[in-house]
Amino acid sequence: MSACAQDASLPHRPAAFPRAGSGWKGEPLRLAALLAPAAAVFAAFFLLPLVRLILIGAGGAEGWSAYLTTLIDPGHLDSLLSTLALSAGVTLVTLAVSTVAGLFLVRHHFPGHALLVALLTFPLAFPGVVIGFMVIMLAGRQGVIGTITQALTGGKLVFAYSMAGLFLGYVYFSIPRVILTVMAAAEKLDPRLEEAARSLGASPWRVVADVILPALKPALISAGALCFATSMGAFGTAFTLATRINVLPMTIYTEFTLQANIAAAAALSVLLGLITWAALAVARSVAGTSVAAAG
Amino acid sequence: MPDSFHLDAVPIRLERCGKTFAGSARALEPLDLTIRGGETIVFLGPSGCGKTTTLRIIAGLESPDPGGRVLFGEEDVTALPIERRNVGMVFQSYALFPNMTVAENVAYGLKVRKLPRPERARRVEEMLDLMHLGEFAGRRIDQLSGGQRQRVALARALVVRPRVLLLDEPLTALDAKLRDSLRLEIDRLLRGLGITAVYVTHDQGEAMALGDRIVVMAKGRVAQIGTPREIYYQPADGFVADFIGTMNRLGGTVRGGMLNIGTASLPWSGADGAVELLVRPEDLALASEDDGHLGGSVAAAVFLGDRTRLVVEPTDGPALTVDTLGRSELGRGDRVWLRVDPARVLAVP
Incomplete structure (x- = not known):
């Protein structure tokens, strides 16, 4: 949305700014004028294509019922469910790994601490294609895991070109964002709260369940929603690993470019958008307003 | 309960x-x-x-x-x-x-x-x-x-x-x-x-x-x-x-069983030499010139309701804090005389 913000600040039309003496009557007009550039960009790059997309989805031979047909098509439904399962799995694993690691990094300072944090946030710099490439290097046919397992057991373990490879890549890709959010939230925890719980007899695990996790909850929901949305829509990694991986963005790509089934591709796109948006909306209502940034 | x-x-x-x-x-x-x-x-x-x-x-x-x-x-x-x-x-x-x-x-x-x-x-x-x-x-x-x-x-x-x-x-x-x-x-x-x-x-x-x-x-x-x-x-x-609280420090000398502070000599048990005395503000009393031990002028008077806290600058030595009655009319610049009760004074060596 940075393009949008830039555009809003660009025009300098004196006519749009009434003189200060004109009173409150000019105020709505002035606000409308100030909003106009942003509204124009929003309309041009979001609203129009979206409406067009929705219309295309209904523009096939079946009309609006194409949405229902697309949804209940076994191939598409399967793709949708596996994408949901993958994203949910990635979100849960990422949250678990990042919470443990983030808390540890906030509580313990050791030589190389800053370097480790910097390394952990490194994947933020990679596009999906590079992540996919790295998964292949690790678990592909010539990968490290394959070589090691062959030396040890004689059988080669290869899982890069499947859901498992994609799962690994997404978790790797998601950890930095979640870890940074968890660390920011964990630094604000009041250590006295934990000491109070312990003085009342709570074991370390109870302190985690009763004090630390409730305090981190808004941050975890917000980071989790973002992680889920990213996994739902990510494409580059899947594309690098294998064209046959059955996730929704790949299905949309296949329908669009290979089958030229534009109506189905459009319907699936709208569906993907709706589900992801709904996930963010639910997260926002559960966590309060703190997910606004993620939306 | x-x-x-x-x-x-x-x-x-x-x-x-x-x-x-x-x-x-x-x-x-x-x-x-x-x-x-x-x-x-x-x-x-x-x-x-x-x-x-x-x-x-x-x-x-x-x-x-x-x-x-x-x-x-x-x-x-x-x-x-x-x-x-x-x-x-x-x-x-x-x-x-x-x-x-x-x-x-x-x-x-x-x-x-x-x-x-x-x-x-x-x-x-x-x-x-x-x-x-x-x-x-x-x-x-x-x-x-x-x-x-x-x-x-x-x-x-x-x-x-x-x-x-x-x-x-x-x-x-x-x-x-x-x-x-x-x-x-x-x-x-x-x-x-x-x-x-x-x-x-x-x-x-x-x-x-x-x-x-x-x-x-x-x-x-x-x-x-x-x-x-x-x-x-x-x-x-x-x-x-x-x-703990406010404490005044007074310099004095002991010679032959007598403590000399200001213009007064008070009976004192202790070895000869210089001593530093500690006195609480409420243990310094205002007195007339005749039976006062230390002369000085009021540098500040703070009315606290139940008492008035005076800061008195003696002729020599550091300023002293003295608590007196709330209704005291003393103010800045007034000459006062203070009395020290030897029983309520502590000496630090």
């Missing part, structure tokens, strides 16, 4: 409890101290004096340096973590659980102890009533004032019937008026419950009002242990004298 609230009074013994934090100077010199069962002991001192470290060693949040031991009654608890010591803690920042209601906060320790639900509810209600918090049972923490929050924190700490109650600057975050009323309430509670209590503060007023005994600390060492009266009237050294 109902009988069920009366708690076992457990004595606490610290043996050679020192504390050195990694990479810094020693926070606490090895300390031996016995806290009697049911006694309220106050650790008093400026920040960084080791008072909070001592409290945290008793709590089990810090372990003493090797060789130190903490005993609750006959039981050596040195190796036990705080969650197995059965202590109650109250913090300056309240440290209430924000995701729980008032009643849930108070019930937390009982829930952790797996008390059956009806028993839990009964004890929580009893405790909320004792702390005048009954009407707030269902409130969220952020709907309470600071004073109410600290009362919830006290209720939460006491409902589990701890062996010792540990209070770390519990009134510091409150404004002056609330501080006074809550201090009275804490006093009433501690006396009523008969619990052993350790109270940490930097406020000498709180220390004097609450402590059966006060441990004055400075730079990781105990400067003096005594009742509030002993600490106030017989300070062990200049630091304690300055830290």
Whole structure:
């Protein structure tokens, strides 16, 4: 949305700014004028294509019922469910790994601490294609895991070109964002709260369940929603690993470019958008307003 | 107060409890101290004096340096973590659980102890009533004032019937008026419950009002242990004298059993030579020129209602603070004479 913000600040039309003496009557007009550039960009790059997309989805031979047909098509439904399962799995694993690691990094300072944090946030710099490439290097046919397992057991373990490879890549890709959010939230925890719980007899695990996790909850929901949305829509990694991986963005790509089934591709796109948006909306209502940034 | 609230009074013994934090100077010199069962002991001192470290060693949040031991009654608890010591803690920042209601906060320790639900509810209600918090049972923490929050924190700490109650600057975050009323309430509670209590503060007023005994600390060492009266009237050294209340310093010389200050010679037992004398503001009396010992002029007069505090600049020596009657009409520039009662003067060598 940075393009949008830039555009809003660009025009300098004196006519749009009434003189200060004109009173409150000019105020709505002035606000409308100030909003106009942003509204124009929003309309041009979001609203129009979206409406067009929705219309295309209904523009096939079946009309609006194409949405229902697309949804209940076994191939598409399967793709949708596996994408949901993958994203949910990635979100849960990422949250678990990042919470443990983030808390540890906030509580313990050791030589190389800053370097480790910097390394952990490194994947933020990679596009999906590079992540996919790295998964292949690790678990592909010539990968490290394959070589090691062959030396040890004689059988080669290869899982890069499947859901498992994609799962690994997404978790790797998601950890930095979640870890940074968890660390920011964990630094604000009041250590006295934990000491109070312990003085009342709570074991370390109870302190985690009763004090630390409730305090981190808004941050975890917000980071989790973002992680889920990213996994739902990510494409580059899947594309690098294998064209046959059955996730929704790949299905949309296949329908669009290979089958030229534009109506189905459009319907699936709208569906993907709706589900992801709904996930963010639910997260926002559960966590309060703190997910606004993620939306 | 109902009988069920009366708690076992457990004595606490610290043996050679020192504390050195990694990479810094020693926070606490090895300390031996016995806290009697049911006694309220106050650790008093400026920040960084080791008072909070001592409290945290008793709590089990810090372990003493090797060789130190903490005993609750006959039981050596040195190796036990705080969650197995059965202590109650109250913090300056309240440290209430924000995701729980008032009643849930108070019930937390009982829930952790797996008390059956009806028993839990009964004890929580009893405790909320004792702390005048009954009407707030269902409130969220952020709907309470600071004073109410600290009362919830006290209720939460006491409902589990701890062996010792540990209070770390519990009134510091409150404004002056609330501080006074809550201090009275804490006093009433501690006396009523008969619990052993350790109270940490930097406020000498709180220390004097609450402590059966006060441990004055400075730079990781105990400067003096005594009742509030002993600490106030017989300070062990200049630091304690300055830290507790206001203390004047007067220079004098002793020669042949007589103490010479200002224009006066007073009978005095002590070796010849220069002495520094400590006098409280209320122990310096205004007098006429004939029976005054020290002359000076009023540099400032502060009306405090019940008394007027004068700052008097003597002809030589540092300024003296003198408390006189509230209705005193003296003002800046007036000549005054002060009388010193040798019985109320302390000499530091």
